[in-house]
Amino acid sequence: MIALLLRDLKLAFRAGGGFGLGLAFFLIVTVLVPFSVGPQSSLLSTIAPGVLWLGALLACLLSLDRLLALDWEDGSLDLLATAPLPLEAVVTIKALAHWLTTGLPLVLAAPFLGVLLNLPVPGFLWLVISLLVGTPAMSVIGTFGAALTVGLKRGGLLLSLLVLPLYVPTLIFGAEVARRGATGMETQTPLLMLAGITAATIALLPFASAAVLRINLR
Amino acid sequence: MSIAAKANALWEYANPRKFLSTSERVMPFFWMASAVCIVVGLVWGFFFTPDDYKQGSTVKIIYLHVPAALMAINCWLMMLVTSLVWLVRRHHVSALAARAAAPVGIVMTLIALATGAIWGQPMWGTWWAWDPRLTSFLILFLFYLGYVALWEAIEDPDTAADLTSVLCLVGSVFAILSRYAVNFWNQGLHQGASVMRTAAVTGADTEEKVSNIYFYPLMLCIVGFVLLFIALVLYRTGTEIRVRRIKALLARERVSG
Numbered sequence: 285m286i287a288l289l290l291r292d293l294k295l296a297f298r299a300g301g302g303f304g305l306g307l308a309f310f311l312i313v314t315v316l317v318p319f320s321v322g323p324q325s326s327l328l329s330t331i332a333p334g335v336l337w338l339g340a341l342l343a344c345l346l347s348l349d350r351l352l353a354l355d356w357e358d359g360s361l362d363l364l365a366t367a368p369l370p371l372e373a374v375v376t377i378k379a380l381a382h383w384l385t386t387g388l389p390l391v392l393a394a395p396f397l398g399v400l401l402n403l404p405v406p407g408f409l410w411l412v413i414s415l416l417v418g419t420p421a422m423s424v425i426g427t428f429g430a431a432l433t434v435g436l437k438r439g440g441l442l443l444s445l446l447v448l449p450l451y452v453p454t455l456i457f458g459a460e461v462a463r464r465g466a467t468g469m470e471t472q473t474p475l476l477m478l479a480g481i482t483a484a485t486i487a488l489l490p491f492a493s494a495a496v497l498r499i500n501l502r
Numbered sequence: 503m504s505i506a507a508k509a510n511a512l513w514e515y516a517n518p519r520k521f522l523s524t525s526e527r528v529m530p531f532f533w534m535a536s537a538v539c540i541v542v543g544l545v546w547g548f549f550f551t552p553d554d555y556k557q558g559s560t561v562k563i564i565y566l567h568v569p570a571a572l573m574a575i576n577c578w579l580m581m582l583v584t585s586l587v588w589l590v591r592r593h594h595v596s597a598l599a600a601r602a603a604a605p606v607g608i609v610m611t612l613i614a615l616a617t618g619a620i621w622g623q624p625m626w627g628t629w630w631a632w633d634p635r636l637t638s639f640l641i642l643f644l645f646y647l648g649y650v651a652l653w654e655a656i657e658d659p660d661t662a663a664d665l666t667s668v669l670c671l672v673g674s675v676f677a678i679l680s681r682y683a684v685n686f687w688n689q690g691l692h693q694g695a696s697v698m699r700t701a702a703v704t705g706a707d708t709e710e711k712v713s714n715i716y717f718y719p720l721m722l723c724i725v726g727f728v729l730l731f732i733a734l735v736l737y738r739t740g741t742e743i744r745v746r747r748i749k750a751l752l753a754r755e756r757v758s759g
Contacts (some may be wrong), residue, residue: 288576343635358562372749422627423604432668432669433652433655435661436655436656439655440657441653442648442651442652445644445647445648445651446648446651446652446669448644448671449641449644449645449648449676449677449680450672450673450676450685452641452676452680452683453676453679453680453682453683456684456686456687457681457683460686460687473686474686477683477686481679489672492668492671492672495668496664496665496668499661499664499665500661500665500666502661
């Protein structure tokens with residue numbers, strides 16, 4: 285398992301592209317928002333938590349189609365399926381690698397982009413916490429989507445269509461934590477719900493992803 | 503017949519030929535009954551019930567809105583059951599029924615959303631509000647879109663049936679989750695359940711009940727929509743079975759030719 289994780293991380297770092305792309309996308313979305321809604325700092329600080337969450341979500345989505353597609357193309361996915369490691373573990377590791385290369389950098393970059401959007405001071409902590417808790421769920425759900433569409437030639441857009449409705453609860457609770465934190469309200473309830481969603485998806489969804497992948501490898 | 507024997511008899515319809523012959527025999531009944539119910543219900547509702555003292559005649563859109571919304575949800579439920587049957591027992595008719603039902607569900611969702619918007623404009627003063635019920639229906643619509651898109655995208659029919667079935671199962675969980683998340687996120691304008699509440703039906707509470715004058719034609723419309731849904735799904739499933747047969751015939755011809 286660790287070998288597979290290291291392999292995926294190495295591929296992500298050395299092959300380039302996927303790793304930095306999500307961050308760059310996040311940066312560009314955040315920079316474009318003031319151009320579209322105007323530069324008033326009061327307005328920006330109101331919408332900052334939501335925009336940052338949406339930006340992180342879209343950046344995560346952008347990198348999903350590379351998650352399994354490369355392994356599918358060069359056939360290593362078939363090898364992994366016949367390896368002694370259960371496929372459930374494989375997809376979990378894939379999701380973890382995706383989170384380490386996409387989710388975690390987004391979490392770390394979010395506070396700096398928060399400055400651009402005039403995020404209120406108490407919001408920084410809660411933004412980071414909510415993203416830290418929420419992004420693993422996005423990686424796991426995204427792995428399910430990627431497993432569904434892995435065999436398709438024009439799967440990219442379909443992947444977005446399938447995954448975005450599944451992101452709704454995560455986005456609602458995650459953005460709620462960040463928004464409440466930024467305005468100084470209590471954040472416990474949405475944070476617990478967000479953590480619950482993340483824990484449940486990590487526990488259950490790999491089975492669905494593996495089942496789907498088996499069907500696609502048939 | 504014992505219950506077990508009856509349950510076994512149900513599985514006979516997994517045979518496409520048996521399904522087609524029976525569904526074709528009962529379909530005219532469903533078409534007729536649904537047409538009668540909907541026409542009588544709508545005429546009764548539109549012309550022979552009084553206007554609401556607050557809402558005027560706009561209240562009468564309820565005869566389309568409520569049955570369509572009900573069927574939009576129940577259609578997804580039916581797809582969930584048939585998907586499970588396909589995954590467990592591998593009956594092709596079941597998978598095809600789920601495929602056949604999805605577009606009907608999309609149309610029902612759209613009817614519910616559109617009639618709601620038309621009613622909401624004079625009543626709430628807005629076509630759309632991010633109310634929990636409205637939002638959940640929009641999300642349900644997105645789930646339907648994704649489901650149908652996945653069916654269309656995959657060429658191999660068995661793979662498509664498997665993948666869409668799993669998507670339907672996972673999607674159901676997330677749809678319920680979204681429903682509660684949305685509830686948490688925004689308190690709404692939409693009234694609570696007022697048709698199916700027992701207190702409302704028996705008239706025990708006078709607060710928000712749908713009064714009996716509206717209730718009977720509404721029930722008739724709901725029954726009509728249920729029958730219409732069954733007829734449409736039977737018809738569309740039959741079409742899907744025939745499409746599958748034609749493809750098989752063509753493939754056989756190509757091999758032998």
